[in-house]
Amino acid sequence: MPEYLTPGVYVEETSFRSRSIEGVATSTFGMAGLTRYGPVPYIATLPGNRVLTMTPSATLVTSFAEFERAFGGLDPVGTLTDTTNYLAFAARAFFANGGRRLYVARVFPFTPDPNDATAIGLTENLAQLAVGTPVVGTFRARWPGVAAQGMSVSVRLKRSKNVFSGTLKGVRPGALIELFSDNTVPKDDDPPNTAALRIVDALNATTVGLRKADGTVEAVPPGTQSAFRLTVTVDVRWGGRFDSYPGLEVDPSGTNPRSIVNVLRSGEPADEMAVVWFDPGAAPASPADVLAGLLTLSSGIGGYLTLGGEGTGLTASVIKGRESDPDDPSRAAVGLGALAEVEDIAIVASPDAVRLAKAEQVTATNDLIEHCAPGAYRIGIVDPPKDSSISKVREFRAQFDTSYAALYYPWMDIVDPTARPDPGAPPPLIQLPPSGFTAGIYARSDIERGVHKAPANEVVRGIVGFKQNVTFDRQSVLNPEGINALRFFEGRANRVWGARTMSSDPEWKYVNVRRLFLFLEHSIERSTQWAVFEPNNHRLWASIRQSVEDFLVTVWRTGALMGTKPEEAFFVRCDRTTMTQNDLDNGRMICLIGVAPTYPAEFVIFRIGQWTADSQQS
Known part of the structure; x- marks a missing residue:
């Protein structure tokens, strides 16, 4: 019984209906x-x-x-x-x-x-990108298999059309910025000056600055800057699938949500069906190093993700x-x-x-x-x-x-x-x-x-x-x-x-018939979990009977059960006739359910014979 210790008016919600049983899905x-x-599932050993x-x-x-x-x-x-x-x-x-x-x-x-005689086999190295020269940062296949041999990755660098002069409005921390003087504004397809690359970072609580290659953050210097973004394209080669990830930031620290290491990460990426991920390496690299490695891919060398055979069969x-x-x-x-x-x-x-x-x-x-x-x-x-x-x-x-x-x-x-x-x-x-x-x-x-x-x-x-x-x-x-x-x-x-x-x-x-009973059993089991640890008395038994009967009436109306009325289609008993005192003492509530399923008309038989107008029917 709830506690009422302070005089006053108490308004409480209650329910006057039985708990309903919802039918489970059967077509999955x-x-x-x-x-x-x-x-x-697998475990892969990576470099380092x-x-x-x-x-x-x-x-x-x-x-x-x-x-x-x-x-x-x-x-x-x-x-x-x-x-x-x-x-x-x-x-x-x-x-x-x-x-x-x-x-x-x-x-x-x-x-x-x-090392594990009981394992089905979990140790397998992933595919990695094979290019002409080593790069800082590697694209790897997220899932093992020889299909990775047909996949390729290309990276395209795009310079922002917005040029910033002394301010970085609309640029979030983690973005890649190139510094240049006003009289040397590069063209969109000009390669970046890696020595002038910076990452936008927090200078203090209210101001952003530029992180240099050595990790220090400086104030935004006067002059002109432009931002870079990447577009990574994955050619899966199977089923004509091409995946494109535009507007990625280079920042390997993952500060920016659009950083390549966030969008193309190994676990729970934005695209849950992504087939590749970007591995920045064992130690964080400078943005210039990561960008130089990525540009190697866009230079036309290309790179294919490879892996050996499919295992032992x-x-x-x-x-x-x-x-x-x-x-x-x-x-x-x-x-x-x-x-x-x-x-x-x-x-x-x-x-x-x-x-x-x-x-x-x-x-x-x-x-x-x-x-x-x-x-x-x-x-x-x-x-x-x-x-x-x-x-x-x-x-x-x-x-x-x-x-x-x-x-x-x-x-x-x-x-x-x-x-x-x-x-x-x-x-x-x-x-x-x-x-x-x-x-x-x-x-x-x-x-x-x-x-x-x-x-x-x-x-x-x-x-x-x-x-x-x-x-x-x-x-x-x-x-x-x-x-x-x-x-x-x-x-x-x-x-x-x-x-x-x-x-x-x-x-x-x-x-x-088997699937009908699986449906009934699963639906009842799932929808009566509320009864566990309830007081095992007549109130609970009546509530269980009402819930199951209401559910079976609905099932009967669909034509799943025999009978012209519910009493002919099923019965539900949950009372002292289905439980002994020993059952009650041991916390068991027993409900007995009987249903009359409809069987398929597997053999449809029509019996036909001759009949004349003066024949007498008994």
Whole structure:
């Protein structure tokens, strides 16, 4: 009871309604695998024994254009025999089929750290700029990978058109200034006099001065000055990407927010998808030295960011990754472990598993199933091995039994957007696994109808056809075993024609039933956290019952539950019949919920017979 110690009138707000339960998103997709470049955790050793630690998490993209900017395009990736960029193609297929939100956890098979036998491999030097002569300050790739070999950086120096005489109005601390006499005003393209360069700095609390190369600050001398700014252009060479950063200041101390060391820093730059960063060196350099080094780049020599191979190759353990170490901030989550930290993900896949050997693909599939274990509130989409026959895909399917994953067969054929066919030649095709396409259909079905609708009898967009032809008779073998067929129907296009999980339990046979329960469980779990440590009495029980019942009524009205009235669709009990005194003594509040889900009309049967006008109906 609140304290009332001083006489007076107290006005307090209260609530007379139950707390509502909000349904969670079910269409967010997550993938872990190889990409051309992009965020990945690592530790790099830089010159001067400096250590750079990068710990990005899974990255959200909401379109394929965003994916291309963050992770590169569809060009080949990896060092195995099969270099098809399966994850990028899956992302493209996901968005083409109606997906809207995708989290990507890039994996990179680093060479294992010899000092840590348990490490997936974190020690790897970054690319650095290779130019004709050493420079003070270096552009480095933010993310490792051979794609850095195709990137280049150019720097253009631009003299301000404003000429200042004795005052520096509108020039912020950190700006680069050149001093010259009134009768020697340089042209815009004249090289600067490095001996006359100064950095604007605070002379005292109210006045700015000029910092010289030795670090001392002097008053602004009489005469004329002009300011310099840089424009840094990065040619990524993949997907036609060009990044331009205009109006940068040279100041290596980072005083100015537009300083090159601030805008193009390694961690959390202004452009979170930047692929390069500027390393000013182990010790602060003078502005003249930094500028001289930058001008080396603009002299036409150019510089390419290089790095060695992609490590030791992709394995199931690399895709699985690991969860973050709560006691070591430098050991960030990678692979599927990074996706596990994103609560919003409801669908997950690892398309790169198909490039592995048979035993490794089985291991990677088991890792995906384990990732989708109870409590994760997500379902996995499994790809069959490449070029699988009916017998081979049945053999592959027989190794798993779970209601938290679904298998689709066969692979897809699409027109290869990366190929350049000869004039008059037929467009080249490329084979792709179905996970990206079906994940997009999951999302599309959820958005248009709801998670209770089976993601089947839906058109697969953006494909030429299926690699194998699944007929009616062939599906009669696949469907009972939980292998969802992808089929072509004359006049009805290419469609998903199955909605079963890989479970032997008939209660969890259908994908939409499993996903409906994941939706209900996750929504209730997330929206009832307020009840923890509340007094465990009838008031709490009644409030919980009301919240859950209100939520389930809303779900029932969408058509997700059976029954013509709520009493037929669900029940909620939370009282002394669901809890013993021992439960109460041990702080347990138990609410029992039963729902009647709607099952898909997988077999639509019309029974028809002859009828005459004088037939009598019983």
